[in-house]
Amino acid sequence: MPTLSGTWLPRALALGLFAGSATFTLGSTAAMTPLAAKARPRLLAIENVNVVTLVPGEPERLRRQTVIVRNGRIETIARSTRANPVVIPARATVINGRGLFLLPGLADMHAHMSWLQSGLGADATDLYDLFMIHGVTTVYNMHGFTADGAGRPVLGPVELKQRLARGEDFGPRLYSSSPIMREPRVSSPDVAEALVRQYAADGYDAIKVYNPLTADKYERIRAVANELGITILGHSPRSGSRLDLMLNDGHDQISHIFELSETAFSRTGQASPGADTDFPAVARKLVEHDVWVTPTIALSKHTAERFDPAHLVALTNAPWMRFVPRIMRNVWIRDAPPQFGWQEWWVERFEFQYRLARALQDEGVRLLMGGDPELPYKLHGLSLHEEMQSFVEAGFSEHEILTIASRNAAEFLGTLAEQGTIEVGKSPDMILVRGNPLRRLSNARRLEGIMLRQQWLTKSDLEARSLRVEQKFNR
Numbered sequence: 019m020p021t022l023s024g025t026w027l028p029r030a031l032a033l034g035l036f037a038g039s040a041t042f043t044l045g046s047t048a049a050m051t052p053l054a055a056k057a058r059p060r061l062l063a064i065e066n067v068n069v070v071t072l073v074p075g076e077p078e079r080l081r082r083q084t085v086i087v088r089n090g091r092i093e094t095i096a097r098s099t100r101a102n103p104v105v106i107p108a109r110a111t112v113i114n115g116r117g118l119f120l121l122p123g124l125a126d127m128h129a130h131m132s133w134l135q136s137g138l139g140a141d142a143t144d145l146y147d148l149f150m151i152h153g154v155t156t157v158y159n160m161h162g163f164t165a166d167g168a169g170r171p172v173l174g175p176v177e178l179k180q181r182l183a184r185g186e187d188f189g190p191r192l193y194s195s196s197p198i199m200r201e202p203r204v205s206s207p208d209v210a211e212a213l214v215r216q217y218a219a220d221g222y223d224a225i226k227v228y229n230p231l232t233a234d235k236y237e238r239i240r241a242v243a244n245e246l247g248i249t250i251l252g253h254s255p256r257s258g259s260r261l262d263l264m265l266n267d268g269h270d271q272i273s274h275i276f277e278l279s280e281t282a283f284s285r286t287g288q289a290s291p292g293a294d295t296d297f298p299a300v301a302r303k304l305v306e307h308d309v310w311v312t313p314t315i316a317l318s319k320h321t322a323e324r325f326d327p328a329h330l331v332a333l334t335n336a337p338w339m340r341f342v343p344r345i346m347r348n349v350w351i352r353d354a355p356p357q358f359g360w361q362e363w364w365v366e367r368f369e370f371q372y373r374l375a376r377a378l379q380d381e382g383v384r385l386l387m388g389g390d391p392e393l394p395y396k397l398h399g400l401s402l403h404e405e406m407q408s409f410v411e412a413g414f415s416e417h418e419i420l421t422i423a424s425r426n427a428a429e430f431l432g433t434l435a436e437q438g439t440i441e442v443g444k445s446p447d448m449i450l451v452r453g454n455p456l457r458r459l460s461n462a463r464r465l466e467g468i469m470l471r472q473q474w475l476t477k478s479d480l481e482a483r484s485l486r487v488e489q490k491f492n493r
Contacts, residue, residue: 053147053483059111059474062087062446067115069095070417070456071440072122072425078417078456085120086110087446090472095442111474118466119454121420122438123155123447125427126402128273128312128388131159131175135166138343142178144490145398146189147483148341152399153449153462155470156427156437158388159194160252160273162222176221188471191447193431195226195251199239204231207238214242224249224270229256233263240268254281261300265307271386271430275313275371297374301381310430312386313375316408318368320395325361330354333395341397341484343491350394372412379414386430387423403463416456446472
């Protein structure tokens, strides 16, 4: 199990914003305005490519495949041989996939887009581009909003989702929870019910609960959400009850594994003696009640690392910090030291959470991957890869991690018939990377192209989007 003893440096800092030989060049000339999506290719063919389908029961890797996409659907996945050649359609855009790997696009199932309401000068296109240049094709925003900090109307996630669907903007597939349901705004069960009905009518995909929230208000939220058929997700109410309240036929997804460590094991989130022996019983309760978990296990380690002054200097000078608005950079630097606890406490905390995450997977609990960007030093897109690397440290295989980051997300969202795996007939939300991500997970960051919303973005297209955001935030 990883610890912070000895010489260490965070993964992302050593790598910069992009990793490996496919590192994007940030010094060329590009437009300063948002970049429109390219015209949709009717026909796309990728030859001699390794395909990581993530289809249960299939080999983890299909070698030397030809993948043909026609009119927004995967038409062919086959190995071309002399005896059975795959015929490339005329007028197809052809990509040489030799040495490359094709896998489903990644999903950040715990993201934040609050920069859009914070007066930072960031717009939705900036966030979309940050996600896409990291291979993230699906985003779940975890805090709905319709106004900025001063109460002025802004485009919220529901409207942004509609604009994406209409083709007015281009970016990842977007989902969003409601504004946070917590006291004192949720002042009574009646207020709780009215808000749930309002948020469902507004078009949010889920109701997000948070602490503090007393049991009677939470029970009303759950009853009305179940009546309306809308998902409940988020934190524990922490109203003196514990895990059973969340599991009583209503809570669909638990955000953060520390919510489990605090409701099922101890109020501080620390491991009590012998706590590991309780993992299977807790996992069985989650499976029984069909509750998903988004662990965000990188958070506690990330906090532990920030106690080190040298680490904070490295964070401040990290190349990817140029992709953060200048005002936010200054806020992060000001608030960099953790606000409570001590390093050893956080180390114990994240090691406990690593073991718990592995146990949940072993017992059949369905997990999701979330990077939680906009926390200090958590960048959109990059933080998802940091979270995936934490799963490696927790003992997950690369194939398990990619499945959680793609297929599991589509299953949770109810879109598995369309996305989440690479199969004939499905929508081609795919990323093309250099190097085998099943051998080294960081290869999932070495993008050569992505296909999203039936549009193919080349490495050069992604470089241009990267440069645009960098230049905008460093004028």
